Amino acid sequence: MDWGVGARKEEPTRRGNCREPAERGSGRASRLQPSRLVLPPRITRRTVPFLLLITICATPALLRGQGEIRQLVETGRLLEAKELVRQRLEEDSSSSEWLYWRAAIAFASGDLDEAERTLQQVVRNQAASGAHLLLLGEIHDRKQQWKEAAGAYRRALAFSHGSDLLIRLARSEFRAGNPPAVIETLRPLAESPQATGEAHFLLALSLGRQGDLKQSVAHLSKAVEKQPDVASYRFQYALALGENGQLEGAVKELRRTLVLEPDLAMAHFFLGQILHNLNRRDDALAALQRAERLQPGIPQLAFSLGLFYKLQGDYDQAIKKLESEIDSGSDHPPAHFHLAEILFRRNQIRRSQELIKRAIALQPGMADYHLLATEIALAADQLGEAEEQVRAAIGSDPNSGRAHYLRGRVLQAMGRSQEAGSAFKLSRKLMDGRREGAPAP
């Protein structure tokens, strides 16, 4: 496969869009292997020097007879390179090769708009090669214009189906929130033994978002197998296992993740949550506390700790953590709900009422929220409010025995004994009906 400007001939190579380094006879080229570029999406953009990209994509045809400019760019002498390109373009302003270099130098200088304008000119002239489109895609990536980047990479497919290009395309599609496109792009590649860890990784995340958890787990497993030392692959693999109910496996992978990246607070956080589900509460608490020490601001970490303490019956600690979650500006409705419940049990009626109202405002239609609001209103002797809340609860869950019981209590407090009696009767009937295994009443 030739990425040279104007070249159309395609020939398969083992490494995708660039020739084998050995073919180029450059020791430097060994650092330019595509596999080096295969990094988790969040890391790629910050860690890959853009000049490497230019160099990779500009070889070899593009550079034929252009050794001088290549040298200038590679040695960072961009002003000289820019001047040289200007001179050449004065001679032939429509030269797609020199326009490429003008864009590349603008890109290297951080002038992304100029780089994009230049490349768009080539595209308009219908003279764009794979290299132009790849650089254009990279520029859009840098500008976080994921859809546009994906568009450029997709057009580049006309020149090559190399794995690096496919992964770039998939990465942009993923960031653009288009999992089906990622799946379509990577599925054939993933079947090949050459598929990189990142290919499996991106495919897995997209499959996960499409609800295919089983396939997602399978591809994350392959990603980890291909690149066992990438912490983010292991982390995602662990989360997928956890979501798939394979809690022990998730714990194992999270522990391996933490060997690779001991300070990955999110891994401690999820480890804590999974250990809690596995009834290893001491270890769970330790993990959550480590996450808190490393990154106290993880969304819902304080909530998780608060809920943990609430389940343990340690209301003092639970209040502290849930307050902290809410004070951090979190609009997590369950945090408001659980804190409201604790404070209500501690007879702090007014504050608990404020909190439950906020929870309801944040997440309307939750029967449990309305039921707690009913209890609080009853305790505050606000019978009208209690009636309204219990009505809302029944509206959300008409078959809730609890809701009808509380309605009975409200009606009873209002002196409407007959209606209360009917509500109690219905409540018992609903509760009995839900008691599986016991004979129906």
Place this chain on the structure above:
Amino acid sequence: MKKALLLLSLSVVQASSESGSIEFREGAAAAGIEFHFVSGSPGKPFIIESISGGVALLDYDNDGWLDIYLVNGNTVDEFLNKERSVRNALYRNQGDGTFLDVTLQAGVPGGPWDMGAVAADVDNDGYQDLFLTGFDRNTLFRNNGDGSFSDITASSGLTDKRWAAGAAFGDYDEDGLLDLYVARYVEFDPHHPPPPTPKFCSYRGISVQCGPRGMPGAEDSLYKNLGGGRFRDVSREAGILTGSTYYGLGCIWFDYDDDGDQDIFVANDSCPNFLFRNEKGRFVEVAMESGVALGENGNEQDGMGIAVGDVNRDGRLDLVQTNFSEDNNTLYVNRGSFFTDSSYRWGLGETTWQYLGWGTFFFDADLDGWLDLFIANGHVYPQVDDYQLGMSLRQRDLLFRNEEGRRLVEVGRKAGLTTLQNTRGAAVGDLDNDGKPDMVVNHMDSSAALYWNHTPTGGRHWIGFELTGSVSNRDAVGARVTVSAGGLQQVAVVRSGSSYLSHNDQRLLFGTGNHKIEEVVIRWPSGMIQTLKDWKLDTYNQVTEPRGP
């Protein structure tokens, strides 16, 4: 104990106003009680292995000293082979702080797998008989009056073999004979145990014994006492068959609405509770509308044991129910026509959250005039010890000191309740007749404990009453005594069967602190109101129901 009524003059009590700390010291072995309660195998694969273990405190020989009856279980293997290598035990109180095992002489070793024990003079002959609930067999022992008992189950009409848990006697039809309520748990056949299913045989993802959810519940029974040790099942005609077959464990008779007749409360496991209001001998189930069916938030709880007492001294009887772990034990405060779940407001909610409660009773441990509360604890699943769940199989029992009707504060550790055990039955009674209530608890797969009350009274006084019915049932079960002192009233009722599968001292004991007693009023089960003119402090006053106005 049945002595002549003491008619002594009113005493004005001068006592220290200090509230001393409560103190108990365990002394079972030293007192000669070496009772090992066996209940199945260590892994407890079957539900039957987790439920048993009652305690009864009764004066079976009428010598004035409370004796102790401890209920044992069995193992599934032995049960299936119709064997039982363990037995229940009757310990005779020798009056010197020691007890003698007289089980075999008395003839009360028990049935194939007993659960609880309740004492009642069912034939009004002046001697307390003994009823045992059990699996596959209940047993009624008639007290022969000579230190021995006869098994009269076959002729008693109490031959229903369905699994019975709690039992309590009360005279619901006011005919002077004690009737019997039996709470039944589940239908379970150890020959054909239910196949394990993840849904009904797991706890927090851990495989554990199956049930009660997923098993058919069993209907409770009400037996009318026909006299002469014979009973008739009147469950249907009396209205206690609601159509809902719940998992009954604890039950108690108490006149919750103070209308003079005996109502019934049943603590159901994993289901709403029952409260049967007595309407002239027929019962109407009113738990929902009375506020005692569910927890405050409308959730079904896992009722086990029951205590009744006037915790806030407003003259109305309040109710405590023990529940499963990760749920609070519940204090229902009686507001007259309904109850309010006040568990959290009284401090019971948070403290009991991690404990799995069983036996429970109100008693005035420090004689300050306010009812304290004891709760026995222990898990049903030994498997919890293999995980970090924040709970263990063996748990500490709890003792709540009543802070003058404002709050219950847990003081158990300080009071000497420090050991971790898997407790089930628990009973309270004054075993050494010193006016300070002692406690006996039955520890599953371990030795029973006797807690002597060593609380320094600081000059606080007490008054006890031992009532004998004449028109009413002879045990005076259902009689209500109101003691007025210091501008407040204390109320206590004679009962037969409460706590968890257990039976407390039937004498009524009031701590009076340093207050002068102003009035003592007895309302007998017959309806007669008697205002005592004379009484004596720091002793048990024996009162016989007058026959006429």
